[in-house]
Amino acid sequence: MNHRRRPDLLDLALRVWGVLCFAFLFLPILFIVIYSFNVGRLMVAWDHFGLDSYRIAVQDQAIRSAIGVSVRAAIGASAVATVLGTLAGVALARRGGRWVPLFVGLLGLTLVTPEIVDAVSLLPWFVWLGADAHVSIFNHGLVRLIVGHSLFASSVVTFIVRARVAGLEESLEEAAADLYAVPWRRFVDITLPLMMPAVLAGALMAFTLSLDNTIISAFVQVSGSTPWPVYVLSALRSALRPQIAAVSTLMLLLTLVALGLVALVLRRSGESSTQIAEAIAGV
Amino acid sequence: MTTQTAAAADRAVEAQDIRVRRLPSFTLAIPAWAWLLGFFLAPVSLVLWYSFGRKPGLFGTHTNDELSFDRYREALEPAYLPTFINTLRIGVVGTVICLAIGLPFAYWLAVKVPPRWRGLLLGLVLVPYWTNFLVRTLGWEIILSPQGWVSTTLMDLGLRDSPLSVLYTRGAVQLGVVYNYLPLMILPIYVAFERIDPALREASRDLGASRWHTFTRISLPLAGPGVAAGLLLVFIPLMGDYVTATVLGGAKGNMAGQLVASEFQTAQNWALGSAMAVLLIIFIGVTVAFFAILWKSLSAVSRARRGVIVIDTRGGTP
Numbered sequence: 001m002n003h004r005r006r007p008d009l010l011d012l013a014l015r016v017w018g019v020l021c022f023a024f025l026f027l028p029i030l031f032i033v034i035y036s037f038n039v040g041r042l043m044v045a046w047d048h049f050g051l052d053s054y055r056i057a058v059q060d061q062a063i064r065s066a067i068g069v070s071v072r073a074a075i076g077a078s079a080v081a082t083v084l085g086t087l088a089g090v091a092l093a094r095r096g097g098r099w100v101p102l103f104v105g106l107l108g109l110t111l112v113t114p115e116i117v118d119a120v121s122l123l124p125w126f127v128w129l130g131a132d133a134h135v136s137i138f139n140h141g142l143v144r145l146i147v148g149h150s151l152f153a154s155s156v157v158t159f160i161v162r163a164r165v166a167g168l169e170e171s172l173e174e175a176a177a178d179l180y181a182v183p184w185r186r187f188v189d190i191t192l193p194l195m196m197p198a199v200l201a202g203a204l205m206a207f208t209l210s211l212d213n214t215i216i217s218a219f220v221q222v223s224g225s226t227p228w229p230v231y232v233l234s235a236l237r238s239a240l241r242p243q244i245a246a247v248s249t250l251m252l253l254l255t256l257v258a259l260g261l262v263a264l265v266l267r268r269s270g271e272s273s274t275q276i277a278e279a280i281a282g283v
Numbered sequence: 284m285t286t287q288t289a290a291a292a293d294r295a296v297e298a299q300d301i302r303v304r305r306l307p308s309f310t311l312a313i314p315a316w317a318w319l320l321g322f323f324l325a326p327v328s329l330v331l332w333y334s335f336g337r338k339p340g341l342f343g344t345h346t347n348d349e350l351s352f353d354r355y356r357e358a359l360e361p362a363y364l365p366t367f368i369n370t371l372r373i374g375v376v377g378t379v380i381c382l383a384i385g386l387p388f389a390y391w392l393a394v395k396v397p398p399r400w401r402g403l404l405l406g407l408v409l410v411p412y413w414t415n416f417l418v419r420t421l422g423w424e425i426i427l428s429p430q431g432w433v434s435t436t437l438m439d440l441g442l443r444d445s446p447l448s449v450l451y452t453r454g455a456v457q458l459g460v461v462y463n464y465l466p467l468m469i470l471p472i473y474v475a476f477e478r479i480d481p482a483l484r485e486a487s488r489d490l491g492a493s494r495w496h497t498f499t500r501i502s503l504p505l506a507g508p509g510v511a512a513g514l515l516l517v518f519i520p521l522m523g524d525y526v527t528a529t530v531l532g533g534a535k536g537n538m539a540g541q542l543v544a545s546e547f548q549t550a551q552n553w554a555l556g557s558a559m560a561v562l563l564i565i566f567i568g569v570t571v572a573f574f575a576i577l578w579k580s581l582s583a584v585s586r587a588r589r590g591v592i593v594i595d596t597r598g599g600t601p
Contacts, residue, residue: 014391028422044428084315091311114523125326248418
């Protein structure tokens with residue numbers, strides 16, 4: 001059996017490839033973190049080491065407001081997507097019917113439509129709703145951001161929750177029904193706790209997706225409610241200062257904490273690493 | 284509790300059960316359904332409608348007083364068509380490179396790495412995926428910048444006598460999209476490889492198949508759906524990309540997403556912008572359909588030649 005000896009070379013090659021891939025994946029992030037300690041006028045031109053950018057970033061009114069808008073929009077979008085997605089996911093997994101293919105088709109459509117198309121279609125839609133149909137709530141910047149960010153996220157939460165609920169045995173719910181639990185109590189006492197990991201993972205994912213959203217935000221935002229990524233995008237047109245790297249590093253830490261929380265919640269509910277990855281990545 | 288109240292509770296439960304059962308099965312999906320109709324399907328339909336109109340004058344954005352396909356014709360004129368072709372090229376090349384990098388990597392992670400390390404390493408793949416898209420791209424701007432550390436180091440070492448001039452070229456955009464969408468290729472392929480029962484690979488080797496044959500005839504066909512998912516997850520958002528091209532490609536606008544955006548934001552020609560958005564979707568759809576048919580026929584041919592179909596009954600359907 002010569003393949004017992006030969007593989008070492010192939011295994012080594014794969015391992016080297018793996019390490020190279022990780023280096024590639026982390027290279028730009030590493031540079032952002034390093035350059036956040038740059039003291040200089042421009043972010044990309046290294047001057048000398050210092051913490052000035054962090055101090056300036058924390059004091060900058062525009063940056064603080066942009067992050068405030070981002071976080072509020074993310075909380076709102078996450079709440080909307082979680083409620084809509086959880087209900088829809090339960091309906092898909094437990095109460096299927098002939099409507100399912102049509103609905104799944106619509107969800108799939110939201111996932112495959114390029115974000116730029118969502119963005120350019122939401123802009124005239126909000127203008128029309130706000131100005132022509134006189135639904136003035138759609139002139140509100142935060143409302144626009146929440147609606148825009150919740151679309152893709154709702155579909156993602158729906159699929160995550162559906163996968164989880166479909167994997168749950170119905171016998172527990174049936175037992176509760178036999179013991180005269182009304183449907184509402186059955187849902188709250190049995191189904192909801194069992195599907196909680198999926199709901200939490202979905203909620204955190206919707207939150208991160210919203211924080212990350214640049215394209216839809218750039219189109220639907222109104223002045224005064226500029227979220228963080230759009231602030232960075234507009235800074236590109238003038239000059240990138242080291243503060244942007246500093247805030248990005250802080251946001252990276254925030255994302256890592258959120259990711260760690262999801263992994264922890266899923267691990268405690270006994271998911272394997274693959275299931276955790278699937279849940280977090282939404283695939 | 285008296286018998287009477289218990290009986291009343293019983294009746295109440297029955298009544299509620301009947302009431303719930305009478306609700307149609309899609310009741311819980313109605314909110315999501317309505318939300319997506321109102322904020323996804325309706326606006327996208329509106330864009331489709333605008334694409335048949337025209338820009339009325341200098342200050343108007345759109346009018347549908349006369350319907351025509353003229354905006355589509357305009358979008359395919361020499362001024363814009365090269366951008367669509369370029370987008371398609373960046374999209375196809377980027378997806379292929381992602382596959383070439385991601386497939387061996389996902390295989391290594393799912394098969395070679397000891398299980399106790401897998402969770403951690405997978406988490407590491409997710410970190411860039413969850414880092415802000417724009418920020419990751421800015422990282423590349425730092426790396427590729429002519430004033431950046433890489434450029435000056437190369438010059439100090441005498442490896443280059445002029446500053447690095449990669450930034451704001453198509454090469455930079457190509458690199459940026461490969462980087463940005465690589466995790467979307469790795470994750471579904473990883474999941475597909477991980478689900479394959481190791482016993483199948485062992486059986487194949489015990490029956491005398493070489494490592495290469497085991498990979499191409501057992502592992503790869505079983506991971507097929509994961510590979511297909513990865514290709515779609517990378518190609519579709521890549522085609523509509525706007526951020527990477529804007530940061531690394533400069534304001535020249537060499538991807539279709541930028542064209543659409545500038546028609547809406549700068550030129551204020553919503554009719555033309557809408558037609559371009561619809562064309563972008565058509566380009567994506569046609570390309571995906573083309574490769575799907577190619578995939579189907581190729582796998583049919585290879586199945587016919589192989590004569591054996593491996594079905595992993597223990598792995599779930601992804």
